[in-house]
Amino acid sequence: MATGSAPLRKDARRNRERLVAAAREVFAERGLDVALDEVARRAGVSIGTLYNRFPTRADLVEAVFADRVEAVARIAEHALSMDDAWDGFTHFVEQICRMQAADRGYNDLAARRIPQAVPTAAQAHGYQLMTRILDRAQRAGALRADFTVEDMAFVTWAITRTIEATAEVNPTAWRRHLALILDGLRAPAAHPLPEPPMLPDQVARIMRDC
Amino acid sequence: MATGSAPLRKDARRNRERLVAAAREVFAERGLDVALDEVARRAGVSIGTLYNRFPTRADLVEAVFADRVEAVARIAEHALSMDDAWDGFTHFVEQICRMQAADRGYNDLAARRIPQAVPTAAQAHGYQLMTRILDRAQRAGALRADFTVEDMAFVTWAITRTIEATAEVNPTAWRRHLALILDGLRAPAAHPLPEPPMLPDQVARIMRDC
DNA sequence: GTCGAAGTTGAGGAGCCCCTCAGGTTTGAC
DNA sequence: GTCAAACCTGAGGGGCTCCTCAACTTCGAC
Numbered sequence: 001m002a003t004g005s006a007p008l009r010k011d012a013r014r015n016r017e018r019l020v021a022a023a024r025e026v027f028a029e030r031g032l033d034v035a036l037d038e039v040a041r042r043a044g045v046s047i048g049t050l051y052n053r054f055p056t057r058a059d060l061v062e063a064v065f066a067d068r069v070e071a072v073a074r075i076a077e078h079a080l081s082m083d084d085a086w087d088g089f090t091h092f093v094e095q096i097c098r099m100q101a102a103d104r105g106y107n108d109l110a111a112r113r114i115p116q117a118v119p120t121a122a123q124a125h126g127y128q129l130m131t132r133i134l135d136r137a138q139r140a141g142a143l144r145a146d147f148t149v150e151d152m153a154f155v156t157w158a159i160t161r162t163i164e165a166t167a168e169v170n171p172t173a174w175r176r177h178l179a180l181i182l183d184g185l186r187a188p189a190a191h192p193l194p195e196p197p198m199l200p201d202q203v204a205r206i207m208r209d210c
Numbered sequence: 211m212a213t214g215s216a217p218l219r220k221d222a223r224r225n226r227e228r229l230v231a232a233a234r235e236v237f238a239e240r241g242l243d244v245a246l247d248e249v250a251r252r253a254g255v256s257i258g259t260l261y262n263r264f265p266t267r268a269d270l271v272e273a274v275f276a277d278r279v280e281a282v283a284r285i286a287e288h289a290l291s292m293d294d295a296w297d298g299f300t301h302f303v304e305q306i307c308r309m310q311a312a313d314r315g316y317n318d319l320a321a322r323r324i325p326q327a328v329p330t331a332a333q334a335h336g337y338q339l340m341t342r343i344l345d346r347a348q349r350a351g352a353l354r355a356d357f358t359v360e361d362m363a364f365v366t367w368a369i370t371r372t373i374e375a376t377a378e379v380n381p382t383a384w385r386r387h388l389a390l391i392l393d394g395l396r397a398p399a400a401h402p403l404p405e406p407p408m409l410p411d412q413v414a415r416i417m418r419d420c
Numbered sequence: 421g422t423c424g425a426a427g428t429t430g431a432g433g434a435g436c437c438c439c440t441c442a443g444g445t446t447t448g449a450c
Numbered sequence: 451g452t453c454a455a456a457c458c459t460g461a462g463g464g465g466c467t468c469c470t471c472a473a474c475t476t477c478g479a480c
Contacts, residue, residue: 009447009456035437046459051439111371147390154387157375158368161321165367168419169412176405177364180357183401184394191393195386202379209378219426219477245467256429261469421480428475438465445458450451 016053018043023064027105032061065109069126072096076129086142090182092133094175097159101174104167111160113207144190148197153206155181226263228253233274237315242271275319279336282306286339296352300392302343307369307388311381314374321370323417354400358407363416365391 008016022043026034036057040047054060079092100107130149137143158181159174166173183189218226232253236244246267250257264270289302310317340359347353368391369384376383393399 006456011446012457015458036439037437047438048440048459049457052457055439112375144393151386151390153375154368154372154390157371158364158387158391161367161371162364165322165363165416166408166412169415170408172405173408173412176361176403176407177368179401179403179405180361180364180394181368181391182394183354183399184390184392186399186401189393189396189399191389191396193386193389195382195389197386198376198380198383202376202383205379206375216426221476222427225428246469247467257468258429258470259427262427265469423478423480425479426475426477429471429473431471433468433470435468436466438463440463441459441461443459445456447456448453449455450453 012053015043015045015049018045019050019053019060020063023060024105027061027064027108028103031104032057032108036060061105061109065106068099068106071099072126073129076126076133079133080129080136084142085137085140086186089133089137089143092130093155093182094178096156097163097174097178100160101163101167101171104164107160107163110156111164138187141187144185144187146190146193146197147185150198150200150203153198153203222263225253225255225259228255229260229263229270230273233270234315237271237274237318238313241314242267242318246270271315271319275316278309278316281309282336283339286336286343289343290339290346294352295347295350296396299343299347299353302340303365303392304385304388306366307373307384310370311373311377311384314377317370317373320366321374348397351397354395354397356400356403356407357395360408360410360413363408363413 019039023039026039026042030038036050037047039060040050043050050060054063075092075095079088079095082088082091096110100110127149130152134143134147134149134152138145138147159178162174162177229249233249236249236252240248246260247257249270250260253260260270264273285302285305289298289305292298292301306320310320337359340362344353344357344359344362348355348357369388372384372387
């Protein structure tokens with residue numbers, strides 16, 4: 001967003017947009033690890049241009065999924081506006097998972113970073129929204145009290161892998177998995193946990209290491 | 211096990227053993243996707259010999275992890291011998307996860323196939339043991355009644371990914387994740403599930419597609 | 421100790437993907 | 451219309467891993 005660099009020439013901007021659009025498609029279909037000349041080919045642009053515009057794969061990924069940060073924020077706001085705090089929490093989680101299930105690239109992304117973590121800047125805001133969702137559900141006595149924001153990573157990783165595995169064979173199976181997970185997060189289900197939560201900087205380090 | 215092929219010459223058998231031992235180490239350290247000449251090098255054997263003995267990577271993987279089938283069976287038997295059915299169930303799951311956490315290769319394997327599925331022959335036996343563990347826990351009213359053997363795949367996939375992500379930073383974090391999952395599997399935690407269980411042949415197909 | 425079968429070796433061809441850069445093209449300010 | 455800066459192009463070098471195969475070595479039955 002805060003590019004700061006020189007404004008692009010008209011043709012360059014057009015190519016950039018084509019590349020992002022092509023990458024969006026290709027990532028969604030085949031995941032984040034596709035060969036980049038596939039993206040260039042589909043954009044009708046040379047591979048050199050792609051590297052010109054996006055020196056690293058991460059730059060392209062970031063451009064493709066930049067809008068998701070906002071989407072997640074909108075989902076979070078809506079979750080917070082729901083009457084029932086537990087419904088808000090589950091709605092939030094379910095919508096995120098639905099996005100992952102609909103886009104193999106986004107699912108790949110979530111497998112490494114958790115959804116909010118695309119650009120480090122907006123990350124704080126996403127984290128804060130998530131904290132509010134959890135807090136509210138905990139204050140309502142619906143979400144187990146020992147659940148932390150860091151534990152959300154578990155939920156994401158779990159569903160991520162299930163979506164990957166079941167996508168071809170039973171594309172809605174993740175809903176069952178998620179329901180089983182959520183049943184373990186309700187306050188009355190809580191039994192003492194054998195292990196302290198991950199530390200915020202541990203989660204951060206995991207994100208950083210891709 | 212039931213090779214049926216001609217008996218190996220003494221030097222060939224020795225090389226085979228060295229290869230399996232080397233692969234065991236390398237897989238455990240670096241996962242199932244390492245370059246195979248790393249394995250050959252560590253075994254002190256040429257890459258040609260490796261391919262001679264194990265035409266495909268899957269052959270080598272199978273040889274390395276063949277004994278795990280038996281190990282899983284032993285854990286299952288022990289689980290069934292425990293007084294409390296729920297303890298038996300959790301003990302089983304936890305021991306499997308412990309094995310995954312201790313061996314990156316085995317964790318990779320579990321991410322695709324569920325643990326019992328190494329050779330298709332013994333698979334049936336593992337499945338049967340698992341069914342008995344679940345049945346017993348359900349009959350005792352401890353495990354939720356709507357949980358099926360196929361749902362075990364969810365548990366495996368979930369933990370698999372968490373182990374992968376946290377191994378470097380917090381190698382015991384998976385225990386917390388597992389505890390959260392298990393709390394969702396207790397009978398009193400059960401809420402209606404939004405999606406039917408996966409069909410046995412769906413799970414089978416997922417395994418087959420690696 | 422002979423000798424044929426079994427086994428081993430490792431250089432190298434093939435496939436894949438990454439990324440660069442010298443040369444050609446387009447843009448837009450003047 | 452001119453021209454310098456910005457941009458595009460795609461062939462090709464580099465790195466990695468896979469896997470083969472013709473020449474060589476070892477085993478073990480006799």
